[in-house]
Amino acid sequence: MATNLKNLSDYDPTLVPSAKGMKFGIVVSEWNQEITEALLSGAYNTLVKHGAKEENILVARVPGSFELTHGARHLIKNTDVDAVICLGCVIKGDTPHFDYVCQGVTQGISQLNVKYKKPVIFGVLTTNDEQQAKDRAGGKLGNKGDEGAITAIKMVSLVKTLKKHK
Template sequence: MAGSLTSGSVESSVDLSKKKFAIVVAEWNSEITEALYSGAVESLLSHGVKKKDIIRKNVPGTFELTLGALWQAEEKNIDAVLCLGCVIQGETPHFDYICQAVAYGITEVNIKTRKPVIFGVLTTLDKQQAFDRAGGKHGNKGEEAALTAIKMLNF
């Protein structure tokens, strides 16, 4: 995985044992999102985050990640939010609308709350590509989302 965020650990100038993370997980495509969640949690724990400081919230689908992220980011004790979802392209333009709306929504939550809100959403052409990015040959994008949150807290 040379060149990816998962190719090594992240040095942190921030005491991560004092930071609280919310992870908002889409229930749709759960076999993928559960793998992303596991990767994110393992990464946070390995960087010194306490298990009690990782809060999980489920939403029905990827579209709902934006509102779930906003609710979590508005909590004063939450330092960063990870949004984990998976949208697999089908035969209709639904894929395009969902992906664009969620990317825009998560960007807006970042700006509104001035906290790191991380886009950990897979947007793949098929289920195999999703599995490849949820712990398969392309690593785990949940782990990358956690590392991105840590890097943003160090910004």
């Protein structure tokens, strides 16, 4: 669904499991920092709102969105997090760099989801301009960070539920 048809921060809280006892990693890009810090704030606050303890949320920063995959991989391999939320912002410019970064981070996060038994959440904005990014980082279209946190909670709950049926 196109974001302009749905607010990223709108969800039914009764459909969100408790995050109590869950551990989360958030890897956030430093590039487009005004945007990515707003995404981080949204994700962090939403996790806490749904019961995650602050000490169970580990934040790691990487230089750019392309490095999100590497940061997420190290969070998975070197910590006991239940899921990793990747937050970044790539704004289209005048060169094909946008396409390469977007393709690389998308494929990288997909590969992590296949390789590891922990959910890796795609919370990367890929916008045509800065205003579109602001609109999706706490602006009029909500916050992609909120959406990433809700997705992480739901996926951890799903994994835990399915493990019980093993």
